[in-house]
Amino acid sequence: MRERLKRMPKAELHVHLDGSLRPETMLELAVEEGLTLPAAEPEALRRWMLVDDATNLEEYLARFDVTIALLQRPEAIERVAYEMIEDAAADGLRYLEIRYCPHLSTRQGLSMDEAVAAEWRGIQRGTQDFGIPARIINCSLRHYDPELSVAIAEHSVRMRDHGVVAFDLAGGEAGRPPELHREAFDLAARGGLGITVHAGEAAGWESIFEAIHSCRAVRIGHGTRLFENPALLEYVRDRRICIETNITSNLQTGVVRTAAEHPVRQYFDAGIPVTLCTDSWLMSGVVLTDEYLLAQQALAFTPSELEAMALTAFEHAFLPWPERVALRDRALADLASPS
Ligand SMILES: [Zn+2]
Incomplete structure (x- = not known):
């Protein structure tokens, strides 16, 4: 089954650059940076980075301090982005959107523009070498001053x-309600960008309501607590707002107790x-195929239901509509006649 799911055409809409470094790469980057990591061997480092003891979202996020320290030079950012495309290809992905807050890479003087330019170079090289297109989602962070969010939106x-x-x-x-960052979202939307917001993960349905109505979200990251408000759930369904779910991550942060729930x-x-x-990929210790397998095993999704969710990802990508249709139709054709 895993092999079949790996071959199934998939798109990844919610994955963080600073959460998806290879342990081997981290060790090499640490040498270049003169940094000491919590472990000196790839396997030990992989285990250390895997979040299996967090009791809340904040503890989960603490792991990112280690990876962000390694993402301060353009060469490092470019390499990590490139390797994500290679890893995506190996997992049967046909498209991915890599998200990152570029302000996190400005600690040693890099500008946000330089950080994103490096990320884009890595993606373009990866696309050329492995045939997988990818795009960038720029994040601001909830604890940032709303003024900084505005600056990140302008840069984006x-x-x-x-x-x-x-x-x-x-x-x-x-x-930290998302509404505080309303001005940044206005700027981004008026500037032609798609909007997605992490909401309803640790916070309740109210954060999803705000993300949609104050921040113009057309996709929601997690949305785990959407079910708490049936009227909002219907609104999300009727407006075709896409929910980017992350089952394993939700288990790790204690948002849900078991995958079956x-x-x-x-x-x-x-x-x-x-x-x-x-x-x-690193902190959750999974690739996309694993999430599909988990959904099949714990939530009884049938093969055709899993395919439907995979196609939904292509349709809700932040690409021009004709490109989404082209990716979806190619996936449909491959599903109809698997090679
Ligand atoms: Zn996320």
Whole structure:
């Protein structure tokens, strides 16, 4: 079954650059940076980075301090982005959107424009070598001053010709409503970017409501607590707002207790455009095929239901509509006649 799911054409709409480094690469980058990591061997480092003891979202996010320290030079950012395309190809992905907050790479003097330019170089080289197109989602973080979010939104619009297709708000949700960053979202939307917002992960349905109505979200990252408000659930279904679910990540942060209880099944059955994503290949210790396998095993998704979710991801990509249709139709053709 895993082999079959790996071959199934898939798109990844929710994965973080700083959550998806290869342990081997981290060790090499650490040498270049003169940094000492929590472990000196790839396997030990992989285990250390795997979040299996977090009790909340904030503890989960602490792991990212280690990876972000390694993403301060253009060469490092370019390499990590390139390797993500290679890893995506190996996992049967046909398209991916890589999200990252470029402000995190400015600690040693790099500008946000330089950081994104490096990310885009890595993606373009990867696309050339492995045939997988990818785009960039720029994130601001909830704990940032809203003024900084505005600056990130302006930079994101400016970098549209460097693969930036959307704007997102990530980071710890507790006590930080997305509405505070409304101006940044206005700027991004008026500048032609797609909007997705991390919401309803740690915070309740109210954060999803705000993400949609105050921040113009057309996709929601996680949306795990959407089920708490049936009227909002219907609104999301009727407006075709895509929910980017991350089952393993939700287990790690304690948002759901077991995979079998994850609301993705309920959302799918309700007719919501829902798709499976990983959040982080490193911290979650999964690739997209694993999430599809988990959904099949824990939530009884049938092969045709899994295919439907995979196609939904192509349809809700932040690409021009004709490109989405082309990716979806190619996937459909391959599903009809697997080679
Ligand atoms: Zn995320």
